[in-house]
Amino acid sequence: MKRAHLVNFLAVKTDEDLAIRANLTMRENIYSSARKYERFAPKFPIQAYKLLNAYQFKIKIIGRDDNHQITFSREFESDSFGGLNIKIGGQEISCAEKLEIFEIGKSPGLEILLGNFIPIKITGEKKNLIICDFDKTLVDTKYSTPEEIYKSLTSPIQNFPTVTESVEMAKGYINKEYHPFILSASPHFYEEAMRDWLYSNDIYSAGIFLKDYRKIFSLLEGDLTPKDLKVQGIYKLNHLLDIIHMTGIPDKLVLMGDNFESDPIIYLTFNELLQGRTEPRELWNRLKNYEAFKLSTKQNSMFLNKIFQLSDIIRKLEKKTEVTIYIRKKAKEDELRVPKQFSYQIDRVNLYETPSTQK
Known part of the structure; x- marks a missing residue:
């Protein structure tokens, strides 16, 4: 039944x-x-x-x-x-x-x-958050080939290498009373498997945000499209907005990701929005012309509505968030390279190495 x-x-x-x-x-x-x-x-x-x-x-x-x-x-x-x-x-x-x-x-x-x-x-005068990407940041998952996708679906996440440096960094902030949120482009049915992994690594009370693939395959009501199976920019930025709409504007925010896809651009754009530097429509026009943020007509209106709402809240509170960004290196890069239009406050980005990125 x-x-x-x-x-x-x-x-x-x-x-x-x-x-x-x-x-x-x-x-x-x-x-x-x-x-x-x-x-x-x-x-x-x-x-x-x-x-x-x-x-x-x-x-x-x-x-x-x-x-x-x-x-x-x-x-x-x-x-x-x-x-x-x-x-x-x-x-x-x-x-x-x-x-x-x-x-x-x-x-x-x-x-x-x-x-x-x-x-x-998440109450009181001080509101501190840490939002951490999951794949390639906390766990060295691989989804490049059909064989790798099959393995990821049929194996516990514990079978993939843990990125110990990232886990310890995140736990360090959690111990300082930063509330954790986990962001992943994995399908929504990874929830239980991911929660098992977090618990096994002593990360509790984390809100998990995943991609709902039912909205991709829907012909009528989906706010995601088939292209979003691979393009992650708009999806991740949307969920960053969702988290802040739930928690309110934080005093301090730590963002953790990797340099394998578009995390640096996503995080730098989000930081720019939180600082209230750029008018929402200008930011929207810049994003929609970049490959990682290709938007459908419906996504255009949804995304623009969210950033206008957040911009209004920031303006009314007259509050600036202290943002720190950590990006795991993909290889041996000495500096982060992003298009000039996304480089505002790039000095807030801290690149760090792990054993697997030094090869």
């Missing part, structure tokens, strides 16, 4: 509101099955391939305080892919310490509990 299942769920509570990002699908109820599962075995991505299916859901979210009293109850409808991206404000939110999530639309009169969650708190 299939029932609604949360693929991923992230709730971030700030001083102003509660931001929730979730994805749902239908999955066999393993708890009513006679099948046996290895309890602590690392998962590998192909086990979740059925998450490519798309469904629509109606969700009830209940907030409770420390005394388990209800502070709010709200209902929402997901998009046709089972995605939910909402913000809830008001005094009732400030008292909510726990969340209960129910699916209420598939069986009339029946509310199915999907899970209980404690929102991540």
Whole structure:
């Protein structure tokens, strides 16, 4: 018997509101099955391939305080892919310490509990974040050939080399109370396998942002297109914007990536936006003419809307974020080379080597 299942769920509570990002699908109820599962075995991505299916859901979210009293109850409808991206404000939110999530639309009169969650708190005067790319930055994954893609789908991520220097650097900032977010262009069904890897490396409470491939293959509603299977620029920059819209403008921000694709340009562009230096439309016009940021008509409007929203928030708060960027070297390059139009504050970029980049 299939029932609604949360693929991923992230709730971030700030001083102003509660931001929730979730994805749902239908999955066999393993708890009513006679099948046996290895309890602590690392998962590998192909086990979740059925998450490519798309469904629509109606969700009830209940907030409770420390005394388990209800502070709010709200209902929402997901998009046709089972995605939910909402913000809830008001005094009732400030008292909510726990969340209960129910699916209420598939069986009339029946509310199915999907899970209980404690929102991540990013509150107070100081708000520090670290956003880290996953592939080639934390783990030396390879997706260049059909054989490498097959291996990545059918193997736990633990089978790939860990980039120890990057992991230790990220954990160093986490220990300084920087809240971690993980950004990857891997398909959305890598969530559980990636979470297993993070836990095995003592990285907890990380919000994970992946690429939803259902939106690529949809003919009607997808905000990604087939070209986005390979072109990562607009996707990653969009998710950087999503993270900041959830958390609010940070005081300090650390960005970690690699020099194998377009991470330096993405991070330098994002830094320029956070400094409020460039008018949003000018930034948009510059990006859409560069190969790594080729945009469809729908992506144009979505992206421009997001950067205008963020620009307005920065202007109202009159707040400048202290940004530090770390880029893992691809080979033995001594300096970072990017097109001149993306080189604003390039001195904020720190190149670092790992044993595999010194060959």
